[in-house]
Every structure is written in structure tokens, then in C-alpha cells.
Amino acid sequence: xxxxxxxxRRAPRVAAVASFCLLxxxxxxxxxxxxxxxxxxxxxxxxxxxxxxxxxxQGIVVRAGALDSRLRLARCQAPxxxxxxxxxxxxxxxxxxxxxxxxxxxxxxxxxxxxxRIHVWALRQPENAGARLRVADLAPETRLVSGVAAxxxxxxxxxxxxxxxxxxxxxxxxxxxxxxxxxxVRQGQQVTLVASxxxxxxxxxxxxxxxxxxxxxxxxxxxxxxxxxxxxxGDGHVVYVSP
Numbered sequence: 316x317x318x319x320x321x322x323x324r325r326a327p328r329v330a331a332v333a334s335f336c337l338l339x340x341x342x343x344x345x346x347x348x349x350x351x352x353x354x355x356x357x358x359x360x361x362x363x364x365x366x367x368x369x370x371x372x373q374g375i376v377v378r379a380g381a382l383d384s385r386l387r388l389a390r391c392q393a394p395x396x397x398x399x400x401x402x403x404x405x406x407x408x409x410x411x412x413x414x415x416x417x418x419x420x421x422x423x424x425x426x427x428x429x430x431x432r433i434h435v436w437a438l439r440q441p442e443n444a445g446a447r448l449r450v451a452d453l454a455p456e457t458r459l460v461s462g463v464a465a466x467x468x469x470x471x472x473x474x475x476x477x478x479x480x481x482x483x484x485x486x487x488x489x490x491x492x493x494x495x496x497x498x499x500v501r502q503g504q505q506v507t508l509v510a511s512x513x514x515x516x517x518x519x520x521x522x523x524x525x526x527x528x529x530x531x532x533x534x535x536x537x538x539x540x541x542x543x544x545x546x547x548x549g550d551g552h553v554v555y556v557s558p
Contacts, residue, residue: 349389349390350387350388350389350390351388351389351390351391351395351415351419353382353384353386355395356379356382356386356388356395356413356423356425357379357380357382357425358379359394359395359396359397359413360379360397360411360413360425360427361377361378361379361427362397363397363398363399363411363413364377364405364409364411364427364429365377367405368463372463374431374432374433374464375429375430375431375432375463376429376430376431376432376459377427377428377429377430378427378428378430379411379425379426379427380425380426380427380428382423382425386423388415388419388421388423389415389418389419389421390418390419391415391417391418391419392415392417392418392419393415393416393417393418395413395414395415396413396414396415396416397411397412397413397414398411398412399411399412400412405429405462405463406429406462407428407429407430407461407462408426408427408428408429409426409427409429410424410425410426410427411424411425411427412424412425413425429461429462429463430459430460430461430462431459431460431462431463431464432457432458432459433457433458433460433464433467434455434456434457434469435455435456435457435458435460435467435468435488435489436453436454436455436456436467436468436471436488436489437453437454437456437486437487437488437489438452438453438454438483438484438485438486438487438489439451439452439453439454439485440452440485441482441483441484441485442479442482442483443479443482444478444479444480444481444482445478445479446478446479447474447475447477447478447479448474448479448489449474450471450474453471453489456488458488466490466491466492467488467489467490467491468489468490468491468493468494473491473494473496474494476496476497476499476529476550477494477495477496477497477529478494478495478497479493479494479495480492480493480494480495481493495528496528496529496530496531497528497529498526498527498528499527499528499529499548499549499550499552500523500526500527500533500548500552500554501523501526502523502524502525502526503522503523504522504523504552505520505521505522505523505538505552506520506521506522506523506535506552506553506554507519507520507521507551507552507553507554508520508521508535508537508544508546508554508556509549509553509554509555509556510555510556510557510558511558512558517558519537519538519539520537520538520539521535521536521537521538521554522535522536522538523535523554524536524543527548527554528548529548529549529550530547530548531547531548532545532546532547532548533545533546533548533554535554535556544556544557545557
């Protein structure tokens with residue numbers, strides 16, 4: 316009953332319909348009529364969440380929570396409809412509405428968990444703030460994490476141009492936020508400005524107007540036009556700007 320108790324408080328009409336169903340009455344009022352399998356309700360909730368994932372997303376694990384074994388909802392004559400509350404977003408734990416509008420009229424909320432099975436890099440030993448990690452300092456692991464995986468270090472090329480922001484214990488998984496990128500350019504230094512226009516790469520000489528770490532957005536000046544623009548700091552004194 317916990318899966319849909321909160322929904323009953325907000326929707327008395329639907330709550331009443333579902334209550335009759337729990338007592339062995341179909342949504343149409345007929346006793347011991349055909350009922351919707353609980354497994355079908357859970358499956359509809361899971362498939363809805365999976366359908367919201369970006370194309371190509373892998374390792375997603377969606378599990379619908381258990382529903383009350385006494386649940387007796389009238390069998391739907393059409394595919395079940397699933398959705399989220401208006402304004403709700405995908406989260407590690409959420410409620411998905413599953414309902415029927417054909418042959419019966421009911422809606423129930425199903426608790427669903429969202430996890431991701433991903434490949435991560437964990438520290439083999441404790442490291443201090445300011446440490447520059449090597450590939451040998453990390454161990455590849457596969458872990459199940461809450462929600463949609465984001466922010467984990469997957470490109471180990473970052474290690475050669477960054478240091479740890481803070482101390483980390485052995486076994487800790489490395490996130491991009493744990494790394495502090497190196498300064499690649501300094502204020503007043505000459506840089507190469509690179510812009511892509513219609514698939515064609517255009518280069519120009521420029522000067523950095525501020526210090527910039529790898530991946531940061533900084534102000535630069537085109538030495539030919541004297542125009543000041545913003546660009547993203549890359550390797551080799553290169554700054555990528557928008558035309």
C-alpha cells in the first residue's frame with residue numbers, strides 16, 4: 316500500500332476506485348473479474364523510464380518497487396499508460412504513474428529506482444591534495460551507482476594536465492570535480508585562436524587577457540583585428556573561439 320498511499324491522499328476519486336479493487340471488485344463493480352497482473356504494472360513503469368534515456372545510453376538499471384500483494388485492479392483492454400507528474404524529473408528514486416483508460420479507469424503510482432552500471436577508476440592508495448596521478452595509481456572497476464552516471468573521469472588523458480583538488484582515500488572513485496586543471500596560458504601570453512566556420516578551421520594570432528586553465532573560458536584579443544572575444548583553453552597555447 317505504501318507505493319500509492321500518497322497518491323490516494325491527493326486523488327480521492329481514483330483512491331476509491333483502487334480501494335474497491337483491493338476488496339476483490341473490478342473497476343466496473345463486478346466481483347472477482349479479470350485483474351491486471353501486478354507484473355504488468357511494474358513492467359510498464361520500468362519501460363517508461365528506460366524510454367526516457369538518451370539514445371545509446373548503456374548500463375541503465377531500472378527497478379520497479381514491490382506493490383501490495385492484495386492489489387486487484389481491473390484488467391485493461393489496451394496497453395497501460397505510464398508517465399510522470401507535471402514538472403517531475405528523472406531521479407535515482409521516483410514515482411511513475413501507471414493507468415488504464417480502456418475497459419477500466421484507474422491510476423496507481425509505482426516507486427521506481429534508477430541506477431547505472433558503469434566503468435570507473437578508483438585510487439589504489441591514499442593521495443594528497445596537489446598529487447599528479449598516473450594511470451598506475453588507478454584501478455579499473457565496474458560499479459552500480461545511483462541515477463544516470465555523470466561526472467566520472469573516463470578520459471585518463473586528463474591526468475597529465477591536472478592535479479588533485481583535495482586528499483582522497485584508497486578506493487575512492489575519481490570524478491572530474493576532483494581534478495584541478497593546470498594553467499595552460501598566462502595573461503599577456505601569445506596564443507593561437509582557432510575557429511571553425513562551415514567545417515573549415517581558421518587560425519589567427521592572439522593574446523590572452525587573463526590566466527587560463529585547461530577547459531576554462533577566458534578573454535583573448537585577436538592581434539590583427541584587436542577584437543576581444545572569449546574562448547576555451549586547449550593544449551599547446553590554443554584557444555578555441557566561436558566565430
